[in-house]
Amino acid sequence: MSEYNKCTYKNLEGKLMEKSQFNSIYKDEYKKSTGLLFIRAYHKWHGLIKNKLRTIDLTHPQFVVLTTLAALLRQQEWVSQTHIARFSDMDVMTVSQIIRLLVKKGLIMREVHPKDSRANIILLTDTGLQKVNQALPLAEGIDQAFFGKLENNTEILNQLLMELEAEND
Secondary structure, eight states, X not given: OOGGGSSEEEOTTSOEEEGGGOOOTTXXXXXXXXXXXXXXXXXXXXXXXXXXXXTTTOOHHHHHHHHHHHHHHHHOSXXXXXXXXXXXXXXXXXXXXXXXXXXXXXXXXXXXXXXXXXEEEEEXXXXXXXXXXXXXXXHHHHHHHHHGGGGGGHHHHHHHHHHHHHHTO
């Protein structure tokens, strides 16, 4: 029997602990853990998205920033790094790093805000818009294939996710 199959294990201090000391409310019924099920499904979906976007030289966070920028530019004239961070629910510093990379790739550019010289606005370049339009069908295809397996329950899932987001702000 391997060490991993024994009924005891050592904690960080080297003290032996019995299986019964594992205090999860789910014990051995992990399929009752919503958080675990959610993260496992997320990782499967995320792996598919990452692999597909890699074929067009984008990371998933870069895709999120680019598509968020494109969506916001449809709604408002000027978009800042803070707008992108807020809309995508990403950390402002992370967005800043991604923007720097996307500027180097020639997909976006920064300009001084026309009404506030202390602020910058973020714009898509023509190449950036082409990249968004290349990436969107790939990502949306993954979404349709992955979530389409839920058939008529996709709308219910969307509603539940929006409810969770709203209740946990």
